[in-house]
Amino acid sequence: MKTSRASDEAVADLLASWAPAQRWFAHKGVAVHVQRIERTPLDEGGVAQLVALTVRTGEDSPEGHDAPRTVYSVPISVRPAPDPDLAAALIGELPDVDGSPAWVYDGPHDPTWTRALLTLVAAQEGAGSRTFGVNGHSAEGGLPVPTAARTKVLTGEQSNTSIVVSADAGETPLIAKVFRVLSAGDNPDVVVQTALADAGCARVPRPAGWVDGRWTGPDGSAAAGHLAHVTEFLAGSQDAWRVATAAVGAGEDFTGQARELGRATAEVHAVLAAELPTEPATPERLAAVADGLLERVAWACTAVPQLHGVAAAARERVEAVRHVQDAPALQRVHGDYHLGQVLHSRARGWVLLDFEGEPLRPLAERSVPDLALRDVAGMLRSFDYAASTVPEPGPWGPDCRTAFLDGYTAVAGTDPRTGGRAVLLAALELDKALYEVVYEARNRPDWLRIPLDAVHRLLGSDPS
Numbered sequence: 001m002k003t004s005r006a007s008d009e010a011v012a013d014l015l016a017s018w019a020p021a022q023r024w025f026a027h028k029g030v031a032v033h034v035q036r037i038e039r040t041p042l043d044e045g046g047v048a049q050l051v052a053l054t055v056r057t058g059e060d061s062p063e064g065h066d067a068p069r070t071v072y073s074v075p076i077s078v079r080p081a082p083d084p085d086l087a088a089a090l091i092g093e094l095p096d097v098d099g100s101p102a103w104v105y106d107g108p109h110d111p112t113w114t115r116a117l118l119t120l121v122a123a124q125e126g127a128g129s130r131t132f133g134v135n136g137h138s139a140e141g142g143l144p145v146p147t148a149a150r151t152k153v154l155t156g157e158q159s160n161t162s163i164v165v166s167a168d169a170g171e172t173p174l175i176a177k178v179f180r181v182l183s184a185g186d187n188p189d190v191v192v193q194t195a196l197a198d199a200g201c202a203r204v205p206r207p208a209g210w211v212d213g214r215w216t217g218p219d220g221s222a223a224a225g226h227l228a229h230v231t232e233f234l235a236g237s238q239d240a241w242r243v244a245t246a247a248v249g250a251g252e253d254f255t256g257q258a259r260e261l262g263r264a265t266a267e268v269h270a271v272l273a274a275e276l277p278t279e280p281a282t283p284e285r286l287a288a289v290a291d292g293l294l295e296r297v298a299w300a301c302t303a304v305p306q307l308h309g310v311a312a313a314a315r316e317r318v319e320a321v322r323h324v325q326d327a328p329a330l331q332r333v334h335g336d337y338h339l340g341q342v343l344h345s346r347a348r349g350w351v352l353l354d355f356e357g358e359p360l361r362p363l364a365e366r367s368v369p370d371l372a373l374r375d376v377a378g379m380l381r382s383f384d385y386a387a388s389t390v391p392e393p394g395p396w397g398p399d400c401r402t403a404f405l406d407g408y409t410a411v412a413g414t415d416p417r418t419g420g421r422a423v424l425l426a427a428l429e430l431d432k433a434l435y436e437v438v439y440e441a442r443n444r445p446d447w448l449r450i451p452l453d454a455v456h457r458l459l460g461s462d463p464s
């Protein structure tokens, strides 16, 4: 296969100045240096390409301590002439190499790029080289790729990049999610969602397939894992964040929907516990959970100066987890559950999305069995966020919270507000709020007040 004559170095320079301004770039405001670039063509002509861009954040020390490195996946299309239809997606024009200039575009905005990705999935084909190679896979009994394949990139607040592929009558539209930070290992978005769909659970979009591959990891050794996930697109659905914030903005009740959401959440937890490995909540396992929570307290309190004063109280709250007697078994969970991860479809009711877990947590940690109450805590935090979008929400947030927990209890058969579960839930809610403080400090400083206030409220401390 022939790739464009644009040199790797020139592409790396171009991406080094463009990538940090993109929504998916997780190291905003930090000096980054490109360490390595690998490229693979996705199609015969080499127009559609995938770049694995390893960036170093900070400086390696003379004593031999390496600064952190991250591998980003950057889809590009490289064309021998400018395409006026793609003017808004132009990343840049590269200097002539062998007398042939190249125009580099943001791949997801170029329909050719998405078609190349879908072709790999449908044909279960591979491309690339031994060090950076990709393979398409169709899910068993998965959805076919639509023939028309018109594409549109979603513009929301996303860690990854999603491209909607519309369909002609009789076909199912799809959505292709391209993972932006490449981590070795299975991506739970693919594994967990596929397991649920295979078990006949209609609470997730139906799968079409995925792309996995091999690349050079941050430390220079070989890495392998998932690169993209393709599923059914639920056209005409609305995400729960939009529905909930519209309700609170209009002073409308949301408790009926919150109760149904609690039921749907417990249904999904039950299928996950039945289909994927679980672990008994032994004292050792609970101690490991508590250690993880303590690490997060330390991480958040170091990262955000406004949290320094709460560290001791936060540690005390999470230490209580060690002594819980009646903890439920650990199981696979959603991992980053909030209103933006749930869609309301008229035909299907609440449908859950994005089982990737928290983007700021290492991938390996996101694939081990965990407390299902972590998801419950995530959604409770989200009701607080939604309530915080209006100046005087009144009891809207607490009412949603009660309704959600009532719905969850009705299906799960156990109430997260009672016994040791209440201790776990309190610790996990605090944990989520601490994560959110760091997330907002890094990504949306204007939103920082919401989780910061929550941390103080949950700990009964003074926010001033």
Ligand SMILES: Nc1ncnc2c1ncn2[C@@H]1O[C@H](COP(=O)(O)OP(=O)(O)O)[C@@H](O)[C@H]1O
Binding pocket: 154, 156, 157, 158, 159, 160, 161, 162, 175, 177, 205, 231, 232, 233, 234, 235, 237, 239, 340, 341, 343, 353, 354, 356
């Ligand atoms: N299957 C789908 N059908 C309809 N909309 C979807 C679907 N999957 C994702 N979306 C929309 O895209 C947004 C981002 O998708 P998500 O999987 O959460 O990506 P990320 O991991 O980058 O946050 C969702 O909040 C939702 O609005």
Ligand SMILES: O=P(O)(O)O[C@H]1O[C@H](CO)[C@@H](O[C@H]2O[C@H](CO)[C@@H](O)[C@H](O)[C@H]2O)[C@H](O)[C@H]1O
Binding pocket: 157, 158, 159, 160, 241, 336, 338, 339, 340, 354, 357, 358, 359, 378, 381, 382, 383, 385, 386, 436, 439
């Ligand atoms: O959806 P992602 O996997 O990218 O999750 C990250 O971004 C979320 C924001 O887009 C962030 O969620 C926080 O803000 C939401 C409102 O925008 C709120 O509903 C959530 O409760 C709150 O946690 C999420 O934490 C982050 O991982």
